[in-house]
Amino acid sequence: MTLPRLILPLLIAAACALGGCAYNPDLGRDQLLIVNDNNLARDGEKAWADALRTSHVSKEPRKNARVQAVGQRVIVAAGLAGRPWEYAVFLEEAPNAFVLPGGYVGVTVGLLSLVENDDQLAAVIGHEAGHVVARHAAERVSQETTSKVLLGIAKAAAGGTEFGKLLKDHGEDATRYGLLLPFSRKQELEADKLGVDFMQRAGYRPREAVKLWRNMQALDGGKSGGDLGSTHPSDAVRIQELERYLASKGW
Ligand SMILES: [Zn+2]
Known part of the structure; x- marks a missing residue:
């Protein structure tokens, strides 16, 4: 799924607000990381x-x-x-x-x-x-996963699924191909x-x-x-x- 350039940063900011971001001192910036080391x-x-x-x-x-x-x-x-x-x-x-x-x-x-x-x-x-x-592989997979999850959030809300659980489940699936993402x-x-x-x-x-x-x-x-x-x-x-x-x- 490809997202318009302007929307992805907004989605990531939303995910950061929900606690998925960490400061990486080697890069001097925050990273969205929902998969762990x-x-x-x-x-x-x-x-x-x-x-x-x-x-x-x-x-x-x-x-x-x-x-x-x-x-x-x-x-x-x-x-x-x-x-x-x-x-x-x-x-x-x-x-x-x-x-x-x-x-x-x-x-x-x-x-x-x-x-x-x-x-x-x-x-x-x-x-x-x-x-x-x-932690680029983790960051890449976190971004891809979060955009998918956030785009599906309306559906999840209708089904009563918790956002946190959705992120967690997808995050675990996602690491399987995380090392392969460009x-x-x-x-x-x-x-x-x-x-x-x-x-x-x-x-x-x-x-x-x-x-x-x-x-x-x-x-x-x-x-x-x-x-x-x-x-x-x-x-x-x-x-x-x-x-x-x-x-x-x-x-
Ligand atoms: Zn490289």
């Missing part, structure tokens, strides 16, 4: 198990050690090291990476071929970790900025992030998959925004 971690665990079952992973020690070393530095810098993390290198040519709530980092061999150095690998993992820290442009920009923050904190060179996204942009847009493929590689605005952010930080 435990649900997300459980979904992450399931998605990871599915990925391992349906894809081939590299057993090459050097590749695995590289992803683990760079990934762990970024995860620590992102403040996510409170749990043990698992890392895997997937035998897929499309350059892609993902970081799943619950503690999982996956990188494809295609991405390892594309990055020119560990800094650029850190940029990708940092971007994906940014989505986790920003991120919005605003969320991509937030993940870019958090990503370079984590890189810098981890001792990597933030400017390499710009080179990485330029290289991604130079690729045929259809060649990369997952989150990296959904991030509008042709969108020069994103790179400009990131450059402006780096300049503002003196990086």
Whole structure:
């Protein structure tokens, strides 16, 4: 269901008023979150198990050690090291990476071929970790669910169903596909900025992030998959925004 641009913020404001919003200090803004971290971690665990079952992973020690070393530095810098993390290198040519709530980092061999150095690998993992820290999957699914629920509220009122129960039921259903929803442009920009923050904190060179996204942009847009493929590689605005952010930080 697609909602007119002006109506969705109003619906979300209504849902916030009903207690579904939380302030995220990493983003400096309120977020509508009706799914909790435990649900997300459980979904992450399931998605990871599915990925391992349906894809081939590299057993090459050097590749695995590289992803683990760079990934762990970024995860620590992102403040996510409170749990043990698992890392895997997937035998897929499309350059892609993902970081799943619950503690999982996956990188494809295609991405390892594309990055020119560990800094650029850190940029990708940092971007994906940014989505986790920003709770973007939960936010996306909360928005979609709430708009559906609020649009159906008249019907619910007629049937005597409580609004709170409706939100809760739909919220639990919704997490099943929450990790698969594409991120919005605003969320991509937030993940870019958090990503370079984590890189810098981890001792990597933030400017390499710009080179990485330029290289991604130079690729045929259809060649990369997952989150990296959904991030509008042709969108020069994103790179400009990131450059402006780096300049503002003196990086
Ligand atoms: Zn992204």
